Amino acid sequence: xxxxxxxxxxxxxxxxxxxxxxxxxxxxxxxxxxxxxxxxxxxxxxxxxxxxxxxxxxxxxxxxxxxxxxxxxxxxxxxxxxxxxxxxxxxxxxxxxxx
Amino acid sequence: xxxxxxxxxxxxxxxxxxxxxxxxxxxxxxxxxxxxxxxxxxxxxxxxxxxxxxxxxxxxxxxxxxxxxxxxxxxxxxxxxxxxxxxxxxxxxxxxxxxxxxxxxxxxxxxxxxxxxxxxxxxxxxxxxxxxxxxxxxxxxxxxxxxxxxxxxxxxxxxxxxxxxxx
Numbered sequence: 223x224x225x226x227x228x229x230x231x232x233x234x235x236x237x238x239x240x241x242x243x244x245x246x247x248x249x250x251x252x253x254x255x256x257x258x259x260x261x262x263x264x265x266x267x268x269x270x271x272x273x274x275x276x277x278x279x280x281x282x283x284x285x286x287x288x289x290x291x292x293x294x295x296x297x298x299x300x301x302x303x304x305x306x307x308x309x310x311x312x313x314x315x316x317x318x319x320x321x
Numbered sequence: 322x323x324x325x326x327x328x329x330x331x332x333x334x335x336x337x338x339x340x341x342x343x344x345x346x347x348x349x350x351x352x353x354x355x356x357x358x359x360x361x362x363x364x365x366x367x368x369x370x371x372x373x374x375x376x377x378x379x380x381x382x383x384x385x386x387x388x389x390x391x392x393x394x395x396x397x398x399x400x401x402x403x404x405x406x407x408x409x410x411x412x413x414x415x416x417x418x419x420x421x422x423x424x425x426x427x428x429x430x431x432x433x434x435x436x437x438x439x440x441x442x443x444x445x446x447x448x449x450x451x452x453x454x455x456x457x458x459x460x461x462x463x464x465x466x467x468x469x470x471x472x473x474x475x476x477x478x479x480x481x482x483x484x485x486x487x488x
Contacts, residue, residue, distance in 0.1 A: 228424025228432075229345060236338050239355070243333045243362045247326050250366060278403075300399045304392070313402050 274299060278316065325369050332365060332382055339452065340386045346447045347390045349412060349436060351421045361389045376461060383462040387448075391440050412436040427485075434484035435477075442477040449474055 303313075322330075340361060345354045364385050372381055394408075401408040416422070416432045435446055444463070448454045456474075460467045 228422060228428040229419075230421050230423045231351070236341070239341065239358070240333055240337055243337055243359070244330060246359075246363055246366050247329060250363070296400055296403060299403060300396050303399050304396055308399075310398060310402050313399075 274303075325366075328378070329362075329366055329369060332378065333362065336379060336382055337362065340382070343383075343386060343447060343452050344390055346432075346435070346451045347443065348393060349416050349419065349432060351419075353393075357389065357393055361386045364389060380458070380461045383458075384464075387444055387462060391444065394440050409437055430485055430488050431481070434481045437484055438477055438480060442473055442480070445470060445473045446477040446481065 337358070341354060341358050344357050344361070345351070348354055348357060365382055368385065372378065375381075376384070397411070398408040401411055413433050413436065416429060416436060422429060422432075435443055435450075438446060441463075445459065448459045448462070449456075454462075456467045456470050459465075460470055463470070465473075
């Protein structure tokens with residue numbers, strides 16, 4: 223008995239998956255992949271550091287006032303933090319020291 | 322068809338389903354798995370020209386898959402921290418709400434217990450328990466000695482057993 227029997231997949235899912243993956247070479251030939259983060263990295267780094275301070279500050283302090291909108295999305299912040307190797311411990315230390 | 326395309330198609334044919342199941346066990350979401358597997362094979366396609374035969378092609382592919390999966394889990398932890406949430410509880414909720422789950426309550430608790438393990442121990446557990454890879458192959462994929470792996474496996478197994486006994 224397979225150990226994967228507690229999770230189901232739609233009928234024909236893996237055939238479809240192989241087709242989707244198999245189209246990667248032709249998709250890449252048509253539009254080579256360039257990520258948003260790599261193209262805008264220098265500006266992103268500066269904006270992200272400012273936005274992180276605004277974002278974290280507003281998340282803590284703004285329960286009654288309307289929070290300021292962060293300049294970047296969470297995905298972009300996460301991508302920046304990961305590329306800069308910012309650890310969870312550093313984020314928690316920031317919270318503890320500042321709030 | 323170029324050699325690169327031929328090789329890539331062989332990897333998709335022979336390994337995409339196994340890689341999918343590995344990722345599925347690590348991230349506990351059908352939709353996230355689809356996205357992550359696409360990213361993994363995109364990375365494989367991009368990196369194929371630089372593969373120099375320093376390992377078996379399957380080992381190299383597994384290495385990319387396991388590194389990308391760990392990277393994804395770390396992004397999720399960062400995302401959770403930015404929203405003052407716990408990655409562990411988010412994962413437990415994800416497992417609880419999984420509409421593709423069709424097993425017993427014990428199997429669901431097993432998934433939750435494994436999701437509580439540190440990332441590398443989780444990886445070893447998934448590779449051993451669900452992927453059923455031999456220690457020698459896991460060692461080649463993760464670049465860790467078999468002795469260290471067996472210790473990691475033993476620790477992971479005991480933790481999972483303890484988490485299940487707590488339920």
